[in-house]
Amino acid sequence: MTPARTWARLLFAQWRESRARIAVTVLALALGTAMASAIHLVNRSALDEFEQAARRLAGEADLVVRGSPPGFPEALFAGVARLDGVAIASPVLELTVDGLTVVGLDPFRAAGVQPALFGELAGNLRDFFEPDGIFLSAAAAGQRQLRTGDRMDVLAGTTTRQLRVLGLLDANAYPRPLGVMDIAAAQWQFDRLGLLTRIDVRLEEGASTATVRAAIEALLPAGVVVMTPAIDSQRVASATRAYRTNLGMLALVAVLTGAFLVLTAQALSVLRRRGSLALLRALGVTRRELGRLLVAEGVVVGAIGAAIGVGLGQVIAYWTLRALAGDLGAGQLAVPGGTLAAKPLTWLIFIVTGALVAGLAAWLPAREAAARPPALALKSGDVDAGPAAARPFRVAFALIAAGAGLAFMPSVYGLPLFGYASIAALLFGGVLLVPSVAQGLLRAAPATRAAPLSLAVAQLRGAPAQASLGLAAIIVSFSLMVAMAIMVHSFRESFIDWLDTVLPADMQLRLQQGGNTAALGEREQAVIARQDGVSRAEFRRVVPLLLRPEAAPVTLIAADIDAHTAAQRLAILHAAPLPAGGETAPPVWVSEAMTDLYGVQAGAPLALPLAGREAVFRVAGVYREYGRSGGAVVIPRATYVAATGDRAVNEASLWLARGADPAAVARDLRAALALGDALQLRTTTEVRERSLANFDRAFIVTYALEAIAVLIGLLGVGVTAAATAFARRAEFGMLRHVGLLRRELALMLAGEGLLMSAIGVVFALALGGVLSLVLVYVVNRQSFLWSIDLAIPRLQLALLALALICAAAITTVVSGRAALGGDAVRAVREDW
Amino acid sequence: MHGTRQRALLEVEGLSRRYREDRPPVLAGIDLSLAADEYLAIMGESGVGKSTLLNLIAGLDRPDAGTIRLDGVDITALDDEGATLLRRRQMGFVFQAFHVLPYLTVAQNVALPLDLLGVAAQERAARVAQMLEAVGLAGFAARHPRELSGGELQRVAIARSLVHRPRLVLADEPTGNLDPRTAAQVLALLREQIHANGGAGILITHSVTAARSADRTLALTAHGLVPLPATP
Numbered sequence A: 001m002t003p004a005r006t007w008a009r010l011l012f013a014q015w016r017e018s019r020a021r022i023a024v025t026v027l028a029l030a031l032g033t034a035m036a037s038a039i040h041l042v043n044r045s046a047l048d049e050f051e052q053a054a055r056r057l058a059g060e061a062d063l064v065v066r067g068s069p070p071g072f073p074e075a076l077f078a079g080v081a082r083l084d085g086v087a088i089a090s091p092v093l094e095l096t097v098d099g100l101t102v103v104g105l106d107p108f109r110a111a112g113v114q115p116a117l118f119g120e121l122a123g124n125l126r127d128f129f130e131p132d133g134i135f136l137s138a139a140a141a142g143q144r145q146l147r148t149g150d151r152m153d154v155l156a157g158t159t160t161r162q163l164r165v166l167g168l169l170d171a172n173a174y175p176r177p178l179g180v181m182d183i184a185a186a187q188w189q190f191d192r193l194g195l196l197t198r199i200d201v202r203l204e205e206g207a208s209t210a211t212v213r214a215a216i217e218a219l220l221p222a223g224v225v226v227m228t229p230a231i232d233s234q235r236v237a238s239a240t241r242a243y244r245t246n247l248g249m250l251a252l253v254a255v256l257t258g259a260f261l262v263l264t265a266q267a268l269s270v271l272r273r274r275g276s277l278a279l280l281r282a283l284g285v286t287r288r289e290l291g292r293l294l295v296a297e298g299v300v301v302g303a304i305g306a307a308i309g310v311g312l313g314q315v316i317a318y319w320t321l322r323a324l325a326g327d328l329g330a331g332q333l334a335v336p337g338g339t340l341a342a343k344p345l346t347w348l349i350f351i352v353t354g355a356l357v358a359g360l361a362a363w364l365p366a367r368e369a370a371a372r373p374p375a376l377a378l379k380s381g382d383v384d385a386g387p388a389a390a391r392p393f394r395v396a397f398a399l400i401a402a403g404a405g406l407a408f409m410p411s412v413y414g415l416p417l418f419g420y421a422s423i424a425a426l427l428f429g430g431v432l433l434v435p436s437v438a439q440g441l442l443r444a445a446p447a448t449r450a451a452p453l454s455l456a457v458a459q460l461r462g463a464p465a466q467a468s469l470g471l472a473a474i475i476v477s478f479s480l481m482v483a484m485a486i487m488v489h490s491f492r493e494s495f496i497d498w499l500d501t502v503l504p505a506d507m508q509l510r511l512q513q514g515g516n517t518a519a520l521g522e523r524e525q526a527v528i529a530r531q532d533g534v535s536r537a538e539f540r541r542v543v544p545l546l547l548r549p550e551a552a553p554v555t556l557i558a559a560d561i562d563a564h565t566a567a568q569r570l571a572i573l574h575a576a577p578l579p580a581g582g583e584t585a586p587p588v589w590v591s592e593a594m595t596d597l598y599g600v601q602a603g604a605p606l607a608l609p610l611a612g613r614e615a616v617f618r619v620a621g622v623y624r625e626y627g628r629s630g631g632a633v634v635i636p637r638a639t640y641v642a643a644t645g646d647r648a649v650n651e652a653s654l655w656l657a658r659g660a661d662p663a664a665v666a667r668d669l670r671a672a673l674a675l676g677d678a679l680q681l682r683t684t685t686e687v688r689e690r691s692l693a694n695f696d697r698a699f700i701v702t703y704a705l706e707a708i709a710v711l712i713g714l715l716g717v718g719v720t721a722a723a724t725a726f727a728r729r730a731e732f733g734m735l736r737h738v739g740l741l742r743r744e745l746a747l748m749l750a751g752e753g754l755l756m757s758a759i760g761v762v763f764a765l766a767l768g769g770v771l772s773l774v775l776v777y778v779v780n781r782q783s784f785l786w787s788i789d790l791a792i793p794r795l796q797l798a799l800l801a802l803a804l805i806c807a808a809a810i811t812t813v814v815s816g817r818a819a820l821g822g823d824a825v826r827a828v829r830e831d832w
Numbered sequence B: 001m002h003g004t005r006q007r008a009l010l011e012v013e014g015l016s017r018r019y020r021e022d023r024p025p026v027l028a029g030i031d032l033s034l035a036a037d038e039y040l041a042i043m044g045e046s047g048v049g050k051s052t053l054l055n056l057i058a059g060l061d062r063p064d065a066g067t068i069r070l071d072g073v074d075i076t077a078l079d080d081e082g083a084t085l086l087r088r089r090q091m092g093f094v095f096q097a098f099h100v101l102p103y104l105t106v107a108q109n110v111a112l113p114l115d116l117l118g119v120a121a122q123e124r125a126a127r128v129a130q131m132l133e134a135v136g137l138a139g140f141a142a143r144h145p146r147e148l149s150g151g152e153l154q155r156v157a158i159a160r161s162l163v164h165r166p167r168l169v170l171a172d173e174p175t176g177n178l179d180p181r182t183a184a185q186v187l188a189l190l191r192e193q194i195h196a197n198g199g200a201g202i203l204i205t206h207s208v209t210a211a212r213s214a215d216r217t218l219a220l221t222a223h224g225l226v227p228l229p230a231t232p
Helices: A003-058 A077-081 A109-114 A115-128 A138-144 A185-187 A210-220 A229-272 A274-283 A287-324 A344-371 A374-378 A393-406 A417-432 A436-445 A451-462 A464-502 A522-530 A591-598 A637-644 A660-675 A684-698 A700-727 A730-735 A740-784 A794-820 A824-829 B050-057 B079-090 B106-117 B121-134 B150-162 B180-197
Strands: A063-065 A088-099 A098-107 A134-135 A151-156 A159-169 A178-182 A197-201 A224-227 A507-511 A534-545 A554-559 A571-575 A589-592 A604-608 A613-624 A632-636 A652-656 A679-683 B009-016 B028-034 B039-043 B065-070 B091-094 B168-172 B200-205 B214-219 B224-227
Touching: A003 A229, A003 A287, A003 A344, A003 A700, A063 A571, A063 B050, A077 A197, A077 A210, A077 A464, A088 A109, A088 A151, A098 A109, A109 A185, A109 A197, A115 A134, A115 A159, A115 A604, A134 A138, A138 A159, A138 A178, A138 A554, A178 A679, A197 A210, A197 A591, A210 A224, A210 A507, A229 A274, A229 A287, A229 A344, A229 A464, A274 A287, A274 B214, A287 A344, A287 B028, A417 A436, A417 A464, A417 A740, A436 A451, A436 A464, A436 A700, A436 A740, A451 A740, A451 B106, A464 A571, A464 A700, A464 A740, A464 A794, A522 A534, A522 A652, A522 A660, A534 A637, A554 A637, A554 B200, A554 B224, A589 A591, A589 B106, A591 A613, A591 A730, A591 A740, A604 A632, A604 A637, A613 A637, A632 A637, A652 A660, A660 A679, A660 A730, A679 A684, A679 B150, A700 A730, A700 A794, A730 B091, A740 A794, A740 B079, A794 A824, B028 B050, B028 B200, B028 B224, B039 B180, B050 B168, B050 B200, B079 B091, B079 B106, B091 B150, B106 B121, B106 B150, B150 B168, B150 B180, B168 B180, B180 B200
Parallel strands: A098 A178, A134 A159, A554 A632, A589 A613, B039 B200, B039 B214, B091 B168, B168 B200
Antiparallel strands: A063 A197, A063 A224, A088 A098, A088 A197, A134 A178, A151 A159, A507 A652, A507 A679, A534 A554, A534 A652, A571 A613, A589 A632, A604 A613, B009 B028, B009 B065, B214 B224
16 A cells, blocks of 8 residues: 555544534535536526527528517518528518417528428428418427417417417427418418518528628618627527526535535644644655645545535426426526436536535645644644634735725626626635634623633634634625625615606506517507596507617617606616707617617717617616616607607506596406407506516525525534534533533533624624625626615614524534533543 | 541442443442541552542542442432532542643633632632642733643642632542653642642542652552552
């Protein structure tokens, strides 16, 4: 056996003596890795499904011409098809009908661009031209419990149409809900005659993509763009990237807390074994060998924990895909029937990452242990030496200063990477200050006549490094929980304020998006305005506008608004003063996201593609908008009608007459309009409650991740308490000899636990408060492109803090019970 | 033998202790009587049961048979709390490994038994100062144990064992970790202070030299406690 293997055997043999510590450390790492890997697997699986679906639909297209959902005139298709270098142009009408993506195709042209899809349809080509025929993917048929030959109702605009299921597409090739129709049938069925939403273009061999693209761009009316299929398929990924990244970061918090627990456990284990480690050094193990062995110990623990976590993560991911269709709260990534593919490389990456993180966490105590002179370590009374003993003020303050500086950096590719770095720097800097802060607070602790409590205070004053080590994991997890709680509370309060501003009326009317064509004409508007019980009605036209190929469409809201009423209808953040000579261009108001995504500023001009022409407006103000993350522009309805001639509306706010019964008004309106399910009428209270319920549901995963991080932190408290109590058995034994009762010893331990957890929780509250500023003003702003106002959930934090202090104190006593119940007589005979 | 024989402070009768049924008892039928101002040394080979006897006397372990009376109180009849409170008031301990709390100052370590008894701060300070003076550590009150040598640590332990004026001091190999010269000083100090305190003491030791510091020496053998003749 080589010397290294001998030493390793000696070290790992000690694991038998520390089964509980190893088990808790492995468990903590497993929990963290499980959450991180599950979130990654679910998001990856959902994105893969989206990208695969987009790729299959785009087929072998080299370029995609795309317009806003209402569509563009099909005359453009002829122009594109005639261009030099274009081999095939395939017109497409793509609609979303009752949650189903319906694609209208010209099968002969699609054969050259989407040969796989054409192959699926080839056998039924004659049926394909049936005006009411549709092919469904297995997912769509399954959702609606339909079979070939069945009839299905779909909402087209404000009327219900019946389609016949001609056949089913291959479930593996098209896993998402999808319907394919003849383009002419789709245009007719969904009232889109003469309109297209997409043209797929395949180039001739040798043709330059850039040249053809430029030629197409020259033909495009305002609001229609040309892009590569890759950009088209990535759009969903881009739109949800910030949300997914934030969830990933939260999952990493669990891993990070686990890493702190490794550091804590390893540091305490090194303290506890300092005698035997010094003996190894005395017997000839070099510093480097000892350091390596201790790091290897951490790596092995990390790899085992991560491997268990990856297995657990696979189970959680499978369950999430089955039960929640993979929707982790963003709402945009739901994949009904999504499957979880085995990804051995991903598993390996997580296991290696877990091992490396644990190894890194073990490195600090390993370095300390290796550097400690064996003679000193072998001496009795070398108790409170550990990494925290060094109290590296300079490093702490440097990290805090760096964290403060990083908070002012801009986002990177739409992600608040510097914001995350700022949080990490502030967090580590803060944790490094814990021993000094703890000592300062302990010095201020009042004297007590109760011997057990005065002993508790004295013990903590005398051994701050050990106590602080135990607090590291709980401070990391709780401060992040505090920061998240403040951020979510701030968001919720701002969201409520925003709802109050944007929902001033008694009822809200909305048309279900039936093929994006649903609208109320002037006749229906008059019916609504004259309805008994309705005292006032304000109508809105809400349409999507595609401003950039790579971005999600912006929402254009034509509303009854002007410079005087804007502040009552919108949550205005910055208003531009009127130009000296009065309005130079019609005013519009833009959401905050517009300033980030398109660089629009209050007072500046803004060009918008309306009815195929570009019109210039003046940005009269920037307002807060939580409903439309891709950006929104509010335009006076009169201006919109003048520019487009479109007098239709699809939303309305209704003020009821005094004493009017909302239910009766809704019933009468439904009868008068006869729009069936297309009409959505809700009281403002109901809309508000639903919105808040959706808001809260979106943060369920966030709360779950926070809870897991805090649980890991509590495990850290338990590990520390158990380890220190074990190390202090002789002290407990002596105290029992001199007459301390068992319950007084328990009181002493509880006092220590209570005091340290109180210090930790107070520190974490302060640190969490600082971190919340970065979350609220940097991470949230850069991720979601909207601002929120800081609001502190005082009661929630106070209750959380109290619960955590009690939990930590109980954990300390429970963990220390083994040492309390031990043989006091034997303990004093052991040298310490 | 020290002074005039008084009535016994400690009376042990027929004491037996067996740890495992399949093994012979560690102690069997032990009788012992200790006067209120007597300092007794008990010697014996390793594993003969010296520490077991000490633990039984301290109420830290329970005998299978026999009684132990301290000043008329049957320790074997007390529950854990009763025995603990008896130790708190009536006993002091000195250990081989010192067991001085590293996070307390020397004065705080010495004051520990007084803290447990709820002695008022003024009186506590006076008795600690007096005790430190007595063990030769007058200037050491504010120091921490890590600043002290082994001999000094054991002096702190002796001061702590006597500061509350216990009736009985139990010392288990108190010089096992010390060099011969320091050991001699510590033994002399222990004897002097036990006598100065007016109480009794039992010294458990392997060392004949250490045993000589006591008033009387008994050897613990498989047949019980046997008196050893005083050696010059």
